[in-house]
Amino acid sequence: MTNSPATISSKLMAALRHAPAIAAAGMVAYAIADGGYIVTVVGFGLIYTIFVAGLNIFMGYAGQTSFGQNAFAAIGAYASAVLTATYGWPPLLAALAGIVATAICAFVIGYPTLRLKGHYLAMATLAIGLIIYEVAVQWQSVTNGYMGISGIPALGIGHYELLSDRAQLIFLAIMAVLSLAASWLLRHSRFGRALVALSGSEDAARALGINVRQYKLTAFIISAIYASISGTLFVHIVGFISPEMIGMNMVILAFTMLYVGGIGTTTGPLIGAIVIGLLPESIRSFKDYQDLVYGAALILILIYAPGGIASLDQVVKKLLRTKAPAKEVAP
Amino acid sequence: MKAASFIALALATTALAAPAMAQETFKVGVSVGLTGYAAAVDRAWRDGLEVAADYVNSKGGVRGRKIQLVIEDNKSEPQEAVTVYRKMISSDKVNIFISGCVSAGNFAAAQFVVRAQIPMMLCSILPPQPDQVKWAYSFLAPPRFEVEKRFAYLKDKTPIRKVGVLHDPSPYANLQKDLAVKAAPDYGIELPVVEQYKQDDADFSTQISKMESAGAKAVLKIGLGGSTVTTAKNIKQLGLNTLLLGSVDDLAVFKPTGETLGNQFLFVAAPAQVYETLPEGALKQEIARFLPLWRAKHGDRDAVWAGKAWDALMVTVAAIDKAQSFDGEAIRAAVETLPPYQGTGGIYSFSPTVHQGITTNPFFMATYENGKVMVKN
Amino acid sequence: MSITTGNILEVRGLTARYGEVTALRSADLDLKEGELIAVLGPNGAGKSTLMRSIVGLTSASGDVRFRGELLPRNAAAVAARGIALVPEGRGIFGPMSVEENLQLGAYMINGRGEDYERRLSRVLTLFPRLKERLSQAAGSMSGGEQQMLAVGRALMADPKLLLLDEPSLGLAPKVTAEILETLAELNRSGLSVLLVEQKAPLALKIASRAYVVVNGRISTEIDTKEITSHDQLARYYFQ
Structure with missing residues (x-):
């Protein structure tokens, strides 16, 4: 029995299921070893992994829509930038202040807006992103407007500063792994199951005793905190922040990563962020056609792996099933 | 997995291909927004650099090395700028940067450029950090020159003493607006109305009427592009005799605006835009070196930003010749000690304390009438 | 009908509206401890609305008492009291x-x-x-x-009261019979069950009583022992 084709293919399937995530992790390792500018690309990818992992909790697990996650990245980013560069706070303390501010904002924003559903929620969150962007532009005394804030120190505690590219990348990798681990634990907790349940049917979830509104709000705040952390990491790595860096393009990029990687899957954000981060670099030699090739690649991925690269094993399974007749038919 | 391995393969091939012809050229990294909001200026900057590099190479290059441009599109986005800068630092190992006008992109990348000890010649304003300014040189005229030229014109040539300011929210326009507010009293000018607009607004009638009713007889327009044409059309529609004073821009903007408002529209012109009317001298000579080459390749296209890019490369070449070295620090230091350099956009006088080279106002006031640019001062 | 202590569920004057439409009008219903009763009626009669209103999924007015205590209009709180709903379309x-x-x-x-x-x-x-x-x-x-x-x-x-909304929907007769048999078995072991079903004959086999809902009203209460033919049942639907 152990040698039957079924067993072998099921083992292969299990391996295949983890292959995309392992490949993405492999790219991170390669970047750490290589140390070239790929460090920057992968570094951004890891920061986006955290941002998208947060979005995934709200969108993938809880089935809601938010076009305004850039607002929370902005709060984290500007809190860290202003408090460290202007007021000389240590980065960790500034990051915590950013997280607290983000959580409060997400609560205040989410409490009224999460009554809305579908398109209305999407529009409301979109507005939040635009408002925070405008605040970053207009509140010049604090944000310095379009000129941005520079001179943001590197990450560090006390006298230890993460200055080298490799050290920063390793730190980002650790943060990304922790974020994904937290996301996995959350998904497999009572809370996570409740989120997936309410995304399937709010009424069915309510009938099981789930407090739908409270859970949606909690998921929103958690995803906002993820965004805040990614914003903080971003400003400390780049050392500069301006409103253009927290605009709508951030949301579009994150959505692409989420869907390409696999919405609702734990490792999807990592896969999506690394693939979407590296894709333009791998086709940079196409010069003027870079955007065209990028678009074509995206379309191909979404056609052939509609559930995202993380569920590539499902695609292969389906292919095998159409080739070989099904062995058992469910009653 | 397929996608990942494809990417790994692609990366591996580019990594292998990159260092192949690294020798015997002087590499100039160019971070430009070929797409996005900066595209108009940055494409001109890139094209100007190409003309300049061809010219230098046709004369045998610099200290025996040909100039090789490494051009990367930063999509006018700061994060993308960081990526392309770092690519050019670690993969292409460029010797110097001569980058476009995406200020935030240049700022965001500055700390990495400084760490790599590579000088950067910029079309944009200087980054704010002192340690970054040390490595950066700006070829932009100080924003106050554009404002002062217009105020001086009003004071010397017109009775107008009340002016409305109409500016976009970009950093450069904001900076100019603040300078205008500060400088106005020196010219006996009042600014009763200061209004901000967005680049994609389609109508400024409200702002213009507001200025008119506040007694402002001229509009100081700060900001690039089609919004200037829109402002002119609105003034015409409202039937006002208000003067429109445009900031430095492309001839492609000045032409339709002039065709709408005639001599009611005055603009700050860069030397290359009024070349034909310039008196003989060093400035005209330098433009004469560049302009035929530019026109041979790009015809009627505005030469202002391309000319500045030319200037940036010529200053770089002069610094290398002076330093007798391709070393980043040596070039950086040499720029500070160069004698004043006559470029197409004015005279660049860099020093250890001055990294924005244009220190005397190079601009002219001009109109566009009957298909021709006319100098008015 | 007087309030008796033997009832696990008492519904009085339950009225639910969706905008302008009144989907359920002043419904009264009793379910005794350990009983299995059916709610019958044609498609769109208001059976599902009745179920959803009992567990607090609609903003209905009227009283729903569970073992004599008034139930809140909040599904999560209702679930906490020990009432479980198998929603229409299964909701898995x-x-x-x-x-x-x-x-x-x-x-x-x-x-x-x-x-x-x-x-x-x-x-x-x-x-x-x-x-x-x-x-x-x-x-x-x-x-x-x-x-x-x-x-x-x-x-x-581990509910004390189980509500099922059209469990036979989209299932083969054999499978439906299997599931209904399980319900009967659960009921025999003491679980109170309220079953909404469009396929009346199936439901009547296991229920002791049935209510018929037509046009948002509970029109009739039937003792299942009295029903012997389809004709009789049809009369209840269309009277």
């Missing part, structure tokens, strides 16, 4: 595994621990087919299995 969570669905059924006790294991083994004894499919995505199962899961999930809450 397709992307989640069968086990996760069952864990969600025991949401009130956190989906783990000794109590959970006890309930799980009971449900899996009742529906052995679910045991083979614990790690499978619920959505990939057949309709019959999904219905078993829906019932099993409701039982995981």
Whole structure:
């Protein structure tokens, strides 16, 4: 029995299921070893992994829509930038202040807006992103407007500063792994199951005793905190922040990563962020056609792996099933 | 997995291909927004650099090395700028940067450029950090020159003493607006109305009427592009005799605006835009070196930003010749000690304390009438 | 009808509106402890609205008492009292595994621990087919299995009162019979059941009484022993 084709293919399937995530992790390792500018690309990818992992909790697990996650990245980013560069706070303390501010904002924003559903929620969150962007532009005394804030120190505690590219990348990798681990634990907790349940049917979830509104709000705040952390990491790595860096393009990029990687899957954000981060670099030699090739690649991925690269094993399974007749038919 | 391995393969091939012809050229990294909001200026900057590099190479290059441009599109986005800068630092190992006008992109990348000890010649304003300014040189005229030229014109040539300011929210326009507010009293000018607009607004009638009713007889327009044409059309529609004073821009903007408002529209012109009317001298000579080459390749296209890019490369070449070295620090230091350099956009006088080279106002006031640019001062 | 202590559920004057439309008008209903009763009626009569209103999923007016205590109009709180609903269309969570669905059924006790294991083994004894499919995505199962899961999930809450909304929907007659037989068995072991069903003959086989809902009103209460033919039943529907 152990040698039957079924067993072998099921083992292969299990391996295949983890292959995309392992490949993405492999790219991170390669970047750490290589140390070239790929460090920057992968570094951004890891920061986006955290941002998208947060979005995934709200969108993938809880089935809601938010076009305004850039607002929370902005709060984290500007809190860290202003408090460290202007007021000389240590980065960790500034990051915590950013997280607290983000959580409060997400609560205040989410409490009224999460009554809305579908398109209305999407529009409301979109507005939040635009408002925070405008605040970053207009509140010049604090944000310095379009000129941005520079001179943001590197990450560090006390006298230890993460200055080298490799050290920063390793730190980002650790943060990304922790974020994904937290996301996995959350998904497999009572809370996570409740989120997936309410995304399937709010009424069915309510009938099981789930407090739908409270859970949606909690998921929103958690995803906002993820965004805040990614914003903080971003400003400390780049050392500069301006409103253009927290605009709508951030949301579009994150959505692409989420869907390409696999919405609702734990490792999807990592896969999506690394693939979407590296894709333009791998086709940079196409010069003027870079955007065209990028678009074509995206379309191909979404056609052939509609559930995202993380569920590539499902695609292969389906292919095998159409080739070989099904062995058992469910009653 | 397929996608990942494809990417790994692609990366591996580019990594292998990159260092192949690294020798015997002087590499100039160019971070430009070929797409996005900066595209108009940055494409001109890139094209100007190409003309300049061809010219230098046709004369045998610099200290025996040909100039090789490494051009990367930063999509006018700061994060993308960081990526392309770092690519050019670690993969292409460029010797110097001569980058476009995406200020935030240049700022965001500055700390990495400084760490790599590579000088950067910029079309944009200087980054704010002192340690970054040390490595950066700006070829932009100080924003106050554009404002002062217009105020001086009003004071010397017109009775107008009340002016409305109409500016976009970009950093450069904001900076100019603040300078205008500060400088106005020196010219006996009042600014009763200061209004901000967005680049994609389609109508400024409200702002213009507001200025008119506040007694402002001229509009100081700060900001690039089609919004200037829109402002002119609105003034015409409202039937006002208000003067429109445009900031430095492309001839492609000045032409339709002039065709709408005639001599009611005055603009700050860069030397290359009024070349034909310039008196003989060093400035005209330098433009004469560049302009035929530019026109041979790009015809009627505005030469202002391309000319500045030319200037940036010529200053770089002069610094290398002076330093007798391709070393980043040596070039950086040499720029500070160069004698004043006559470029197409004015005279660049860099020093250890001055990294924005244009220190005397190079601009002219001009109109566009009957298909021709006319100098008015 | 007087309020008697023997009732597990008493519904009085329950009225539900969707905008301008009144889907349920002043419904009265009693369910005795340990009873299995059916709510019958044609499609769109208001049966589902009645069920949803009882558990607090609509903003209905009127009183619903559970063992004499007024129920809040909040589904999560109603669930906490020990009332489980198998919603119309099953409401199983397709992307989640069968086990996760069952864990969600025991949401009130956190989906783990000794109590959970006890309930799980009971449900899996009742529906052995679910045991083979614990790690499978619920959505990939057949309709019959999904219905078993829906019932099993409701039982995981260890309810005192089980409400089922059209469990036969979209199922083969054989599978429906199997599920209804399980319900009868659960009822015999003491569980109170309120069953909404469009296929009256099936429901009447296991119910002791039935209410007929027509046009948002409970029009008739029938003793199932009195029903002997389809004709008789049809009269209740169209009177």
